[in-house]
Amino acid sequence: MLDGLRAYRLIAWMWIRSTMAYRASFAMTLFGNFAGTVLDFVAILLMFSRVDELGGYSFGEVAFLYGLSSAAFGLADLTLGSMERLGQRVRDGTFDTLLVRPAPVLAQVAADRFALRRLGRITQGLLVLGYALAVVDIEWTPLKVLLMPVMVVSGAGIFAAVFVAGGAFQFVAQDAAQVQSAFTYGGTTLLQYPPTVFAKDLVRGVTFVLPLAFVNWLPALYVLGLPYPLDLPEWVAFLSPLVAVVCCGLAGLAWRTGLRSYRSTGS
């Protein structure tokens, strides 16, 4: 574990230094990352230029959900976004070189091409969250204040598990990076909208099967004082850290299984 973190830090630092060699280019891609994530918020803005509510939620409330989802996903994307490239590495055979290096493979894959430009998404998410906090009327209690950072970090943990599990899946289906995007990018998109918008079965699926609802929906609705989907008890809002730990554990198991089943393409 410590070995892995150390390897991750070293590789990530190497990539940061290499991108910093071209500062203008880095600034451009950072801006591009920021602008790209801003655009999907603009889509929500455009919707609200035509309506006052979406699924019974005001613009500020949707912005609250959006900011939390985007910040949590952004954190996971910054640290593990490179997992997407695993299938590519398996296909072209460069994955083999990672196996012979004296550092944990997961850390190497995750830190590969570590891209600081992904701070763009986190920045945007936090800005939207800041806006939401300014406009939405929340009855703050100490518990709710405490829940805010806990939910962002747990949410990042849940998304991190999705990234790692997606990586494990790519050992099996090498050419299926898009399936991973459906759960990562698709997941964060889903959570940016109110749960009342979606069919009950879909909400059940992302609560009990792939527990994305714990990233923001359940804790955020507690903070906002809005009713939960599916009539769940109030305390589920505090389960996010536990859910994150369990998800990461399962994803770790999946990763080991995937790694053990790996057969080089020989190319």
Added chain:
Amino acid sequence: MRAWRLYAAVAVGGFRRYATYRVATAAGVFTNTVFGLILAYTYIALWDERPGLGGYDQAQAVTYVWVGQGLLAVVAVLGGGFEDELIERIRTGDIAVDLYRPADLQAWWLAADLGRAAFQLLGRGVLPMVFGGLVFQLALPSDAGTWLAFIVTVLLGILVSFALRYLVALAAFWFMDGAGVQQLAVLAGIFFSGMTLPLNAFPGALGELARALPWSALMQAPADVLLGERTGLALLRTYAFQAAWAVGLLAVGRLVQSAATRRVVVQGG
């Protein structure tokens, strides 16, 4: 005559090349379906709140989502296709070899891209639409004429998309790497094609601007034709709009290409 046979072979090659990526295609269908599902529910909520938004009823709005997911890869809104390869060839200097070939550079890549688009239409276009039809009430036309008119707008949309991406790729002659320009082009494509929200539902002047830009030829125009929003004279106007952008952008592409290739000669590759 021989030239046509060459380009036809290149197009068939483009088709077959993408046909070999079976797992990637299946994965793409899955992703389009997931995003279609999420978007369809948000559109239903939006049209519940504001019936008739953008001139669509709710069934049309949901159909718009699935047409959009089906066309996403066909008109390459998110990029990805020949331009990555062309940029790489420009960067490494391999492009100099291409210029000596007895084939036109632009026509060559266009033929390959048409082959790619034809495969994506069959491989990634049909299944999300079928899924959408099973889960939601869609407003699809029942007459063959509308479908035929739709196919023509899709073809014109592919031409406009190619012309845009060709310009993006040629930018690599001037910039060390094409990544920045490519990124900007994808952002513009996502926003102005109507992928996030139908351009009809954009408010005021922004909507008018968005509908006049070339990206509206990629997704908005074909979707409107399929939804029966443009018939008769309006259909002809849509064709003229798309064709004008296609011809104009392809012509600009040729100009830029000749400027760029002169640059290659000056630099010696």
